[in-house]
Amino acid sequence: MSKDAAFNAGAASCIPRPVINSLSTFAAAKLQDLETAHLRRRLTPTHRLDGLWVEREGRRLLSFSCNDYLNLSHHPVVIEAAASAARAYGAGAGASRLVTGDHPLLSTLEARLAAFKGTEAACVFGSGYLANAGLIPTLIGPGDGVFVDELAHACIWAGAQLSGARIIPFAHNDLTQLADRLRAERPVLRHAMIATDGVFSMDGDIAPLDRISALAQAHEAWLLVDDAHGLGVLGQGKGTAALFPQAQVDLAMGTFSKAIGGYGAYVCASGPVIDLLRTRARTFVYSTGLPPASAGAALAALEIIASQPDLAARPLAKARRFTSALGLAEAQSPIVPVVLGDAARTLGAMRALEAQGFLAVAIRPPTVPLGTARLRLAFTAGHDDADIDRLATAVAPLMETE
Numbered sequence: 508m509s510k511d512a513a514f515n516a517g518a519a520s521c522i523p524r525p526v527i528n529s530l531s532t533f534a535a536a537k538l539q540d541l542e543t544a545h546l547r548r549r550l551t552p553t554h555r556l557d558g559l560w561v562e563r564e565g566r567r568l569l570s571f572s573c574n575d576y577l578n579l580s581h582h583p584v585v586i587e588a589a590a591s592a593a594r595a596y597g598a599g600a601g602a603s604r605l606v607t608g609d610h611p612l613l614s615t616l617e618a619r620l621a622a623f624k625g626t627e628a629a630c631v632f633g634s635g636y637l638a639n640a641g642l643i644p645t646l647i648g649p650g651d652g653v654f655v656d657e658l659a660h661a662c663i664w665a666g667a668q669l670s671g672a673r674i675i676p677f678a679h680n681d682l683t684q685l686a687d688r689l690r691a692e693r694p695v696l697r698h699a700m701i702a703t704d705g706v707f708s709m710d711g712d713i714a715p716l717d718r719i720s721a722l723a724q725a726h727e728a729w730l731l732v733d734d735a736h737g738l739g740v741l742g743q744g745k746g747t748a749a750l751f752p753q754a755q756v757d758l759a760m761g762t763f764s765k766a767i768g769g770y771g772a773y774v775c776a777s778g779p780v781i782d783l784l785r786t787r788a789r790t791f792v793y794s795t796g797l798p799p800a801s802a803g804a805a806l807a808a809l810e811i812i813a814s815q816p817d818l819a820a821r822p823l824a825k826a827r828r829f830t831s832a833l834g835l836a837e838a839q840s841p842i843v844p845v846v847l848g849d850a851a852r853t854l855g856a857m858r859a860l861e862a863q864g865f866l867a868v869a870i871r872p873p874t875v876p877l878g879t880a881r882l883r884l885a886f887t888a889g890h891d892d893a894d895i896d897r898l899a900t901a902v903a904p905l906m907e908t909e
């Protein structure tokens with residue numbers, strides 16, 4: 508048999524047959540329930556043509572749903588940096604960084620990040636999810652407590668759960684409640700951590716880090732800020748904490764997957780904290796190092812942000828153009844939620860916008876609380892003002908209550 512014939516014969520014998528067993532029956536029933544509640548999710552192959560336009564199901568759409576706030580994912584300099592890093596160091600890191608995966612771009616990237624964020628040191632992780640899932644359990648455990656904003660990102664909750672510490676949620680940005688909980692719970696906890704997003708990913712509002720930091724210090728709690736959506740777009744690109752010079756953030760976490768345009772994540776902190784994370788964080792120790800291309804791309808993107816402070820300000824200005832056109836509360840970040848409530852209605856709104864050439868993906872529970880399904884709009888540096896005005900005109904009738 509030729510190689511091709513053998514391959515084809517193998518393929519023919521691999522045609523999947525429907526499997527009927529208890530597991531797939533269970534999965535099918537679960538999916539049916541979700542379908543009925545308009546909560547089943549499906550993948551849609553999406554070709555991102557550049558930092559703004561996507562092609563889906565044969566249609567070209569102007570995207571207001573990418574977190575690529577500075578359109579850097581398609582910046583020629585960033586792409587070239589990724590390509591040349593891959594040529595120099597390979598497509599993959601080859602192992603955990605503690606074995607042989609610590610390629611030279613990683614320490615360069617960490618030094619650059621620490622300098623940019625003004626901390627002693629930084630540690631790069633494989634992704635934002637891995638960073639929070641690894642760092643929280645390294646620093647906090649049974650006998651300790653972690654105070655979490657109820658709207659904090661899913662991976663903060665995952666890290667908190669993995670830690671075995673007591674999880675003490677507080678209402679979103681409700682500092683009176685946080686203070687009450689700290690007063691009540693802190694005395695019986697060995698160590699305490701407060702964990703919040705800097706910019707909330709589905710609401711676009713920001714955490715009052717000056718007041719949270721003051722509470723953290725008053726109650727001897729460590730402050731973790733996940734600034735995935737703040738880096739590159741707020742505080743001249745330095746992130747949410749830069750808006751609050753008084754705030755002291757012990758663990759400044761963020762990602763390369765949003766404004767940086769690539770993939771990967773980091774934590775900036777003091778030297779000993781970073782050394783401890785590198786020694787003990789399980790998602791660092793037992794996971795392969797970030798690929799060279801991602802590190803190279805992140806370095807190039809950071810350089811662009813650091814050298815063009817005007818660029819970082821643009822996505823927020825674009826978002827504010829939209830909120831002012833619709834008379835919504837002024838945007839605090841490039842993220843603007845248009846909350847429609849019902850999942851089916853939100854899916855309908857998404858389709859209506861699609862018919863007008865816009866991509867605005869519906870966000871449904873459990874990503875957001877029940878009854879708060881929304882279009883989550885993300886504005887980028889490259890969006891034309893005229894297109895933002897057209898979008899506002901298209902969204903206005905969808906917001907009217909029937």
Ligand SMILES: *Cc1c(COP(=O)(O)O)cnc(C)c1O
Nearest residue numbers: 634635636660708733735762764
């Ligand atoms: C996207 C996001 C993450 C996860 O980062 P990934 O690198 O995509 O895993 C974590 N936190 C927040 C607030 C995010 O928006």
